[in-house]
């Protein structure tokens with residue numbers, strides 16, 4: 001049975017039960033992101049809005065459900081900017097582990113976490129590992145595709161222009177789903193505000209022979225808090241107005257297709273048929 005509503009909190013209990021019964025190998029997508037400053041022009045909920053929207057699209061194509069356990073994530077580095085809400089690492093970890101454990105008790109064995117916020121990365125990975133042991137389920141965090149031309153272009157730009165937060169790339173990813181929430185007027189006179197030592201700037205060169213090392217040294221040396229890097233809250237040397245919407249749509253499609261194919265292939269593996277040990 002194809003469900004009409006994919007967001008768990010919008011489904012009735014009956015609809016959820018019918019979906020669970022009809023899906024031989026049900027998958028729950030967990031969307032997580034952040035409520036944090038995103039420069040002058042993007043909504044505070046950018047990362048969560050992105051994650052939920054991607055999950056809904058994947059869910060429609062795979063008859064999965066989407067769980068949004070919370071709005072904020074782990075964002076202490078953005079707290080100097082107003083509007084940011086941060087959970088502690090432990091809080092976010094517990095939210096994810098307990099969300100998965102609840103759904104595991106209703107019989108779901110396969111979880112996919114889609115994370116929209118870089119600051120959550122390590123916590124999400126640990127939550128996946130702990131939840132697998134605690135609830136005897138399978139938790140995946142698909143990442144890719146990384147070898148396409150566009151993926152390489154994105155990786156080069158992220159390094160060259162430090163295009164990781166609220167710059168052209170992220171602006172594009174929101175403009176294609178919620179243009180009503182973007183206030184481009186607020187950046188019409190914006191000039192790059194990213195300030196790093198010249199030694200660090202030299203590392204931001206994708207053409208370097210020692211690129212891999214240089215990039216890791218860059219990440220190891222970035223200041224702790226966003227306001228130490230950029231007064232406007234945008235870490236990027238590219239202007240938000242340079243967002244390429246066709247490219248943003250293509251990259252989104254690449255990622256959606258990647259996760260859809262992941263789910264199709266994953267569903268060929270008979271995990272539900274395994275005799276699981278009791279959680280310890």
Ligand SMILES: [Zn+2]
Pocket residue numbers: 038046047116117165166170
């Ligand atoms: Zn973001």
